[in-house]
Amino acid sequence: MALQLGRSRVVDGQVAWITMFFMALFHAGAIVALFFFGWKPLMLAIFLWWVSGSLGIGMCYHRLLTHRGYKTPKWVEYIMTVCATMALEGGPIFWVAIHRIHHQHSDSEGDPHTPREGKWWSHMGWILSGEPLHHYTDELSRYTPDLARDRFHVWISKWHWVPLTTVGLLILAIGGWQYLLWGVFFRVVIGLHATWLVNSATHLWGSRRFVTRDDSTNNFVVAILSFGEGWHNNHHAHPVSARHGLAWYEFDINWYGICALRKLGLAWDIKTYKLHPEAHPQATATTRPAPVVELPETMPAVLSKPEPSEAELISA
Ligand SMILES: [Zn+2]
Ligand SMILES: [Zn+2]
Numbered sequence: 327m328a329l330q331l332g333r334s335r336v337v338d339g340q341v342a343w344i345t346m347f348f349m350a351l352f353h354a355g356a357i358v359a360l361f362f363f364g365w366k367p368l369m370l371a372i373f374l375w376w377v378s379g380s381l382g383i384g385m386c387y388h389r390l391l392t393h394r395g396y397k398t399p400k401w402v403e404y405i406m407t408v409c410a411t412m413a414l415e416g417g418p419i420f421w422v423a424i425h426r427i428h429h430q431h432s433d434s435e436g437d438p439h440t441p442r443e444g445k446w447w448s449h450m451g452w453i454l455s456g457e458p459l460h461h462y463t464d465e466l467s468r469y470t471p472d473l474a475r476d477r478f479h480v481w482i483s484k485w486h487w488v489p490l491t492t493v494g495l496l497i498l499a500i501g502g503w504q505y506l507l508w509g510v511f512f513r514v515v516i517g518l519h520a521t522w523l524v525n526s527a528t529h530l531w532g533s534r535r536f537v538t539r540d541d542s543t544n545n546f547v548v549a550i551l552s553f554g555e556g557w558h559n560n561h562h563a564h565p566v567s568a569r570h571g572l573a574w575y576e577f578d579i580n581w582y583g584i585c586a587l588r589k590l591g592l593a594w595d596i597k598t599y600k601l602h603p604e605a606h607p608q609a610t611a612t613t614r615p616a617p618v619v620e621l622p623e624t625m626p627a628v629l630s631k632p633e634p635s636e637a638e639l640i641s642a
Contacts (some may be wrong), residue, residue, distance in 0.1 A: 355511025
């Protein structure tokens, strides 16, 4: 039976107190940072936001580990995984499992964070309410057989807070409190809300190019804040595509990052979906059909679902 991680897992206003404590602490730190503004600390924050949010969450946790949209050498995968842990969104096994379950049950019973169960719930409530989600680690790892076989991913999933703590202490030692407030507290909070907006806003507001079973949308603002993850309707329609911004005007920094890795010879076997000009006349498109997607046989069924037929496509 599928793991039920929707709102029904919360009984009697139960709260995940440890998560709540750290979220309150980081938000307080982010607010304090505003009173100690400096351009150099801001630059550090932007740089680390890109490292953790783009190299880490978007390019690695999401497009590489969850959906296997491209391949990299193992050492690149591991470095990017460490970058992702610095977003404070948990280890790879937790993140990937939750996200695969989200694709399996998008906006229906069992989706860990659908706005159909409340806007606040889908944004932040789902990690603060109920039993802490890491109590479900054994069940969650069933959704990540590929990662559970990899000793590095098992190890970093347990110790995911270590890289951020280490970097935080280094920043404090070298730059002092002002850099710590901006490079860690403020930056982590912005990154968290950017990711959460993908769960909340891009299942609520925006345009829908593809008819999908869920409520996913393409949202420009969320795409900017999340390095391209906000082209979420494109993504739900074609989950394995490593490219989410399908038209030239759909800014997708994570995709540009993957292209840069390809140029360096560090990414190959890249799956992309190409828009069909008949279906999407206003987009730049090629007539090449979508590539056949191969997935490891251990992958949950949701990730190997076939591309929708042309009849299911609508014009943007
Ligand atoms: Zn979604
Ligand atoms: Zn996804």
